[in-house]
Amino acid sequence: MKIVWWKWLPFQRWRVVGEAESADEIPDRLPRNGVALVAASGRNKWIVFDCPCRYGHRIMLNVDESRRPFWTLQPSKRLTISPSVDFHDSNKRCHYFIRGGRILWAKGDR
Ligand SMILES: [Zn+2]
Numbered sequence: 001m002k003i004v005w006w007k008w009l010p011f012q013r014w015r016v017v018g019e020a021e022s023a024d025e026i027p028d029r030l031p032r033n034g035v036a037l038v039a040a041s042g043r044n045k046w047i048v049f050d051c052p053c054r055y056g057h058r059i060m061l062n063v064d065e066s067r068r069p070f071w072t073l074q075p076s077k078r079l080t081i082s083p084s085v086d087f088h089d090s091n092k093r094c095h096y097f098i099r100g101g102r103i104l105w106a107k108g109d110r
Contacts, residue, residue, distance in 0.1 A: 001018045001025045001027060003017050003030075007031050013077075013079070013102060014101045014103065015034065016035050016037050016075070017030065017034035019036070020036060020038050021039070021040050022040070023048060023060065026038070034049065035049040036049065037073075044063045044073065046060055046061065046063060046064075047061050047063055048061075052094075052103045053092070053094045057087075061085065071083065071085075078101030079098055079101050080101075081097075084106060
């Protein structure tokens, strides 16, 4: 997956920074607030990004409506994803919304 140089500039809102045909092609490093889209044969499959909690874990959400659960993504310069992202593991929970390119943390989870 190729990411053009200006996508690495700081202080940008959440947005799609590149597209790949499979999740294997997504680089280990993504620009801050950058989301990679996996799409094959004109169909969106996954979105992949580093969690905004900055603990360095990667989030992968299904955006293919034929499989559940799925998220919807509004393809615009300022990313909106619905429903919310709710990640948990044994010691933390990351629950937030991505609206208009910004992160809105769900109340009470941090
Ligand atoms: Zn997190």
